[in-house]
Each structure stands twice: as C-alpha cells, then as structure tokens.
Amino acid sequence: MTLDAVEPLAIDPLLDDPGTRIIVCCGSGGVGKTTTAAALGVRAAERGRKVVVLTIDPARRLAQSMGIDSLDNTPRRVKDVQGEGELHAMMLDMKRTFDEIVEAHADPARAKAILTNPFYQSLSAGFAGTQEYMAMEKLGQLRARDEWDLIVVDTPPSRSALDFLDAPKRLGSFLDGTFIKLLMAPAKMGGRAGMKFLNVGMSMMTGTLGKLLGGPFLHDVQTFVAAMDTMFGGFRTRADATYRLLQAPGTAFLVVAAPERDALREAAYFVERLAADDMPLAGLVLNRVHGSAAARLSAERALSGAEHLAEQDATEGRVENLDDRRIVDQEAGKAGNRDPGDSSPDADPSQDHSQDRLAYDTHGHREDPEDEDPEDGATPARSMAVDPADGSVQSSVDGSVDRLTAALLRLHAERMQVIARERRTRDRFTALHPEVAVTEVAALPGDVHDLAGLRAIGDRLAAGGSPAGVA
Numbered sequence: 150m151t152l153d154a155v156e157p158l159a160i161d162p163l164l165d166d167p168g169t170r171i172i173v174c175c176g177s178g179g180v181g182k183t184t185t186a187a188a189l190g191v192r193a194a195e196r197g198r199k200v201v202v203l204t205i206d207p208a209r210r211l212a213q214s215m216g217i218d219s220l221d222n223t224p225r226r227v228k229d230v231q232g233e234g235e236l237h238a239m240m241l242d243m244k245r246t247f248d249e250i251v252e253a254h255a256d257p258a259r260a261k262a263i264l265t266n267p268f269y270q271s272l273s274a275g276f277a278g279t280q281e282y283m284a285m286e287k288l289g290q291l292r293a294r295d296e297w298d299l300i301v302v303d304t305p306p307s308r309s310a311l312d313f314l315d316a317p318k319r320l321g322s323f324l325d326g327t328f329i330k331l332l333m334a335p336a337k338m339g340g341r342a343g344m345k346f347l348n349v350g351m352s353m354m355t356g357t358l359g360k361l362l363g364g365p366f367l368h369d370v371q372t373f374v375a376a377m378d379t380m381f382g383g384f385r386t387r388a389d390a391t392y393r394l395l396q397a398p399g400t401a402f403l404v405v406a407a408p409e410r411d412a413l414r415e416a417a418y419f420v421e422r423l424a425a426d427d428m429p430l431a432g433l434v435l436n437r438v439h440g441s442a443a444a445r446l447s448a449e450r451a452l453s454g455a456e457h458l459a460e461q462d463a464t465e466g467r468v469e470n471l472d473d474r475r476i477v478d479q480e481a482g483k484a485g486n487r488d489p490g491d492s493s494p495d496a497d498p499s500q501d502h503s504q505d506r507l508a509y510d511t512h513g514h515r516e517d518p519e520d521e522d523p524e525d526g527a528t529p530a531r532s533m534a535v536d537p538a539d540g541s542v543q544s545s546v547d548g549s550v551d552r553l554t555a556a557l558l559r560l561h562a563e564r565m566q567v568i569a570r571e572r573r574t575r576d577r578f579t580a581l582h583p584e585v586a587v588t589e590v591a592a593l594p595g596d597v598h599d600l601a602g603l604r605a606i607g608d609r610l611a612a613g614g615s616p617a618g619v620a
Contacts, residue, residue, distance in 0.1 A: 155579045157613045158432035158588035163401060164193040167298065170399035171288070172431070175304045175313055177415040180407045181436040184597050184606060185590075186303035187214060187238075189403075191600060192607035193299050194227075194236035201237040201291060204303040205284055212240070214598055222246060222287075229600055237297065246283040247273035249290075254383055268369040280305050281313050282388065289391040314395075314422065401431040404585075408438050408571035413578045420582055432586035434610065435575060439567050439592050448565035455558035458551045588613040 163169055174186040183204055190202035201224050212220040215227045220240035227236040251263050263269050273279065284305055291300050304313045394400065402423055406416035416433060423430045579587065590609045597603060 155583060156586040158434070158586035160189070160192070160588060160607075160611045160613070161196070163431055164189065164196055164198065164299070168399055169299065169401055171292065171300045171302065171394070171397075171401070173302045173304060173395065173400065173402045174405055174434075175402060175419060176405040177412055180405050180412050181590075182405045183303045184214075184603070185403070185405050185434055185436065185610070186301045188597075188603045188606035188610060190236055190238070190301045191215075191227075191230065191603045192611065193301070194230050194234035195232040195604075197232060197234045198299045199235045199297050200299045200301060201239065201297040202301045202303070203239055203241060203284070203287060203291065205241045205280065205305040212238070214603055215600065222249075224291075227600075241280070241284055241287055243280050243283045244273045246287050247279070250286065250383075263373065266369060266373045268373040272373075281315075282384075284313070285391040286387060289387060289394065292394060314392075314426065396426070396428050398429065401429055403431050403434055405434045405436055407436055408575055410574055413574055417578060417581060420585055430585065432588065433578075435587060435589045437592040438589045439564065439571060441561070441564050441568060443561060444565070444568070446561060446565075448562040448569070451558040451562040451565065455555040455562070458555040458558075462551050462555075 163172070172186075172189060174182045174189070176182055186202055186204060190200045194200045204220070212218065215236075215238055216229060217225055217227065217238065220238055222239060222242035222245045224237035224239045227238055230236045248264060251260050251269075255263060281304075284302070288300065288302055291297065395402075404416045404419050404423075406412040420430060420433075575587075579585070588610055590606065593602075593605070597606060
C-alpha cells in the first residue's frame with residue numbers, strides 16, 4: 150500500500166483541539182523523538198496553547214534549541230516564542246522526582262531516613278524501570294496542577310519503546326511484591342517477637358541473602374523497606390492512575406520512527422500494544438525521510454550515464470593522450486617558455502609555427518602572451534589542444550568535467566536507491582497497519598539547534614505528505 154492510500158496525519162487540528170491535553174511522543178531510541186516533541190511544543194505555543202514539554206533526553210539538545218542554558222525538574226519559560234501562547238520546558242530529574250514523592254508522602258523524620266538510605270539512593274538513581282516510572286509520575290504531577298492546557302512528553306530513550314508502558318508496572322510489582330513483603334515481615338511482626346516467630350525460616354533466608362548480597366546491603370534493604378512501609382501502596386496506586394490517564398480521550402500518542410526496518414518494526418509493535426491497551430493513537434511520524442528534486446532520473450539511468458562517461462573518458466583522446474597532429478600548450482598563455490623539442494618532428498625548422506601554437510583563454514579567445522604578467526597574480530588560462538588542420542580547440546578540463554558529472558550521477562543513483570529502500574520499508578508498515586495516519590518529515594542537512602529549526606520541523610510535520618521523490 151502506497152502512502153497516497155493512507156490517511157494523512159493532521160497535526161494542526163490535533164494541536165488546536167482544546168480537548169487534546171497530553172501528547173506522548175514514543176518510539177525506539179535515535180529516531181528524533183526529542184526534536185519532534187520540541188517542534189510540536191513550539192508550534193502549539195505559537196498557535197495559542199499554553200504548553201509544557203517534558204523531555205527525558207540527557208543530551209540537553211532541547212535546552213540548547215530553545216535558548217535555555219539548562220533544564221531541570223522545574224518547568225522554565227522559553228523566550229522568543231511568537232504568538233499569544235506560552236512554552237515551558239523541563240528535563241526529568243529522576244532522583245529528584247523520587248525524592249519529591251518521599252517528601253510528599255512521609256513525615257520529616259521518616260523521609261530523612263529514606264533519603265539517606267544507601268539502598269534508596271541506588272534505587273532512585275538507576276534501578277531498572279525507575280526512569281520510566283518517574284516519567285509517568287512527573288506526567289501525573291503536571292496534569293494534576295492543571296497549569297498548562299497541553300503537555301508534550303518525550304519518552305525515555307529506552308532499548309525498546311514498550312519499556313515506557315511496561316516499566317512502571319514492573320517497578321510497582323517489585324515494590325509491592327513477595328520479596329518486599331517478606332523483608333517487611335519482621336517489622337510488621339514486632340521486631341524481636343516477629344523474628345522469634347519466623348526464627349527458622351527468616352534466619353535461613355537472611356543468611357542466604359546475606360551471603361549473596363552482603364550483610365550491609367541486606368541491612369540497608371530491610372531498613373529501606375521498614376521506612377517505606379506506608380508508601381508502597383501509593384506507588385502502585387499512582388502508577389495505575391497515570392496509566393488510566395494515558396488511556397483517557399484527552400491523550401494522543403504519536404509513534405516516531407525513521408524509515409528503517411528496525412525502527413518501523415519497533416513502531417509496529419508499539420502500535421499493536423497501544424491498540425491492545427486501548428490507548429489513543431494519533432498516528433505515525435516518519436522522520437528523516439530522503440527525497441530528490443530529480444526523482445525522474447532513476448538510479449539505473451544515472452548509473453548507465455556514469456558508466457558511459459567513464460568509458461568515453463577512457464577511449465577518447467584527451468589532452469594528455471593526443472595524437473601527433475595536435476599541439477598542446479602546457480603552459481597556458483606562456484608560449485615563449487616552451488621547450489623547442491616540443492615541435493612536431495615533421496615540421497620544417499625554417500618555418501615559424503608560433504601562430505599555430507597560440508594560447509587561448511577559457512572562452513576560446515586568442516590571448517597575447519605579452520599581455521599577462523606572471524607576477525601580477527593572474528590565473529593562467531586553461532590548457533588548450535589546438536588542431537592546426539581545422540582549428541578546433543579542446544580544453545584539458547573536459548575530462549575533469551566528465552569525471553565530475555559521472556561522480557554526481559553515481560551519488561544521485563545512491564540517493565535514489567536509498568529512497569527506494571525507504572519506500573519499500575514504509576509500504577510494508579502501511580500494508581500491515583493501513584488504519585494508522587502517517588506524516589513524513591524530510592531529512593534536514595544538519596542538526597536542529599534553535600527555535601527557527603524547530604519551527605521548520607513543525608512546518609514539515611503539519612504539511613505532511615512525502616518529500617520530493619518519495620511518492
């Protein structure tokens with residue numbers, strides 16, 4: 150199925166709809182999610198919305214492109230946004246978000262005990278799934294404040310796009326799971342009494358875990374669990390609430406992918422997962438699509454032309470391989486500097502053939518050697534081959550032009566092959582998911598590093614369709 154048969158993704162109506170409160174940009178790593186999220190935020194703000202963009206990208210490209218020195222866990226206003234809207238941006242601080250949860254749901258003494266616990270510090274800084282969970286947590290906090298009428302979320306650069314949906318549940322299951330409950334048992338049973346009640350089984354378990362994990366680490370985990378006892382249920386509750394928020398009608402998912410097999414395969418998995426979980430999919434953003442303004446020249450014809458020029462260059466006589474009839478001015482415009490031995494062996498030495506050996510400029514006009522001063526920095530005329538019989542002139546640069554033309558034809562052929570490969574990959578996706586609306590964004594020659602670049606991306610997102618040569 151070609152792109153013409155697929156419903157185009159209408160970006161501007163999505164951004165203008167006041168019912169759209171959350172846009173989640175998801176996809177595998179390295180496909181341009183951060184740039185897409187930022188471009189959507191800029192476009193929505195300049196169309197009158199009050200927007201906050203939440204990024205999880207540690208490369209800080211978003212801050213640089215928006216003219217902000219740095220982003221942190223607090224939304225910051227972006228200047229130089231045109232129109233009546235507002236744009237704020239922030240970058241998720243995973244540990245700080247976890248700290249805020251602890252501080253909000255524990256009394257000061259218990260919060261201090263948790264925040265200084267070594268196991269908590271490791272968990273909040275890099276436990277598997279923590280970043281995804283905290284992204285969901287921060288999304289819930291922003292939505293609850295109701296300060297912005299549109300939140301654009303750049304999901305974490307996960308190994309798999311599905312981690313964003315799965316990791317919060319995994320972390321919630323860990324914090325509410327059997328292992329944690331088992332570690333909590335002694336505290337719930339009343340200290341020594343509890344340990345006495347569980348003396349045999351618990352001693353065996355803690356002894357084994359102590360050997361595997363180390364006694365100090367196990368003590369840190371038990372201390373953490375005891376301090377977090379009243380908060381574990383809240384993690385699962387908030388994760389479930391945010392999950393329901395992602396299923397709400399005001400949320401729209403945009404799957405971002407590059408026109409490459411692995412990225413579109415990941416996008417297909419994500420589309421299927423969103424459908425299975427009843428989450429609203431707005432469409433697919435196919436990013437960095439290549440095109441050509443000379444698409445009518447196929448790769449086959451370009452390669453054929455390049456080969457023809459190469460063969461012609463090899464078989465035709467060029468300046469460096471002229472026959473005996475031709476006379477070459479090796480020092481263009483400097484006929485007086487020739488070696489007398491350069492004259493034809495058949496020439497009569499009594500005759501003056503200097504008029505046959507003239508210097509010509511690049512337009513074929515005769516040049517007087519005495520008119521040019523070698524010390525004045527002027528560029529010498531290009532070497533010319535002159536045939537005394539018919540007066541024809543052939544420039545020595547003709548071969549260079551042909552070689553350059555052949556190289557350009559080969560580059561064009563490579564571009565057309567890339568375009569064809571991207572089209573086949575895209576068509577496989579659209580054949581599997583014809584219900585998914587698609588917009589394509591042409592590849593830019595360089596990175597986006599300012600608001601003007603983000604506006605350009607926004608224009609391409611809204612225009613949709615295919616770049617030149619990608620019909």
